[in-house]
Amino acid sequence: MTVIVTDAQPRSKVGPFASGPVLGLAAAAVALLLAVGARYGYHRDELYFLAASRHLDWGYVDQPPVAVLVAWVNRVVLGDTLWGLRVVPALVVGAVVGLTGALSRELGGSRFAQGFAAACVASTGFLVVGHLEGPTVYDALTWVLVSWLVVRILRTGDERLWLAVGLVVGIGMEAKQTVPLLLSGLAVGFLVNGQRALFRSRYLWMGAAIALVGWAPNLVWEATNGWPTRAMDASLRAEHSGLGYTIKYPFITILAMGILLAPVWLAGAWALWADPTFRRYRAFGVAFALGTAALWIVIPDRFYYLIGLYPMLFAAGAIVTEEVAEGKRGFFRLVPKHRWLWRSRRFAMGILVVNFLLFVPVALPVLPESAVASMDLNKINYNLGEEIGWPELVRQVALVWQGLPLAERSRSALFTGNYGEAGALIRDRSAYQLPPIYSGHNSLWSWGPPPASVTSLVGVGVARSELLPYFRSCNLATRIHNPPDVHNDENDVAVWICTGRTSTWAHIWPTLKHYG
16 A cells, blocks of 8 residues: 655644534434344343343453443343343443544544544444443443543643543453553553653553552452453353464454445554554554454454454544545555545545445344344344344243143252353243253352252253263253244254252252353
């Protein structure tokens, strides 16, 4: 790529904030997410968070407490509705869209660049994470807030803003613990870029202390519970790495961020790394390169751990896009610098609209559930399939339970293979008068084994070989099917009736523990 720069001086001037376009796009993103918020059903993770909200704590083996706390507020305060659960993440996406426009302004972007950057974020992978209540959307907001504050520090020299950075990081670490990936990348970037003086600011170290205080509750929980996150991380790396994931990593990233908009964020990454006019912000280019390399090597199936940095890339890329459209830059060696159709703002906006129209049907539940099944859309967006079929699963398990003799029910419990199945059964337990639900998956294992009086299990989505060693018999009762026949993780799983426990729960329970 050849870029022709007419002014190599750093971008120091900022224009007015494009409040109308940017805030309008933020509101539109929120409105879209809320419009489809109650379609399909709960996601497996959301069902897990709702179950965990009955066991409020400062941490869980797979996450800090924020997402569970939001689920608790919905369940206890707001009436426990699917739509209500998704209001907060939708609002968070709106904030991310607005901050993207503000980032572009800080970088020197015009009203068009601010609006274009905001529109890019409002029509890509942030719709996917904002549709669901979970740690990733809050983590993305943390990254964007930190990016905006750091850019402000670099542009204005106001070191007191490091205190705000520390506060945001401290709170963000209670949502998800990936922001150190950004901070470490920025630290290396400052060194590479000759900005060592930043480390001499007392406000930076005061901000670090504030961040540590904010993280302390979860950190203490980790220490007092034997650092379970370390075992969880090891399990995730084993499950979500390998040659196949490594090969898919760049393609999935491009698809998630909108394939037609890839030139925008790639141009932003390049500009932050190499363009003299963005020199003072080069640390973000370094952070993106290091973060991408780290995920690609360590856990390539978790590309979205880096999603919070893409608003910065879009903010810079929107400025480059506008300058290309105005003929101030050459883009490719084979394309002349003179203005042409593709070198116009209208063309850029047209590409954005086309990308949005192609992206939304696979990002959000806008099509009928039957279309997800017939088109196998869950292979493109796994989350779509995991929102379908939970009521049917509960109903079919309840039929098995109700078919047991009364004497058998009195000494039986339900046991599931994963937290989604457990969460669905826990949520609807009272409606079907089900017994207590247990699982060895993630934090559910720590909530304890069944009492000694339980000698039989109805096993849902668990391998017969996992239970048979501890029972005299395990017989197939049914297989779960959802009506649209979506090929998700629960379709065609077995339900077993296992009777005649042969060992104590104290012996059995440790063997059922698993992370993933």
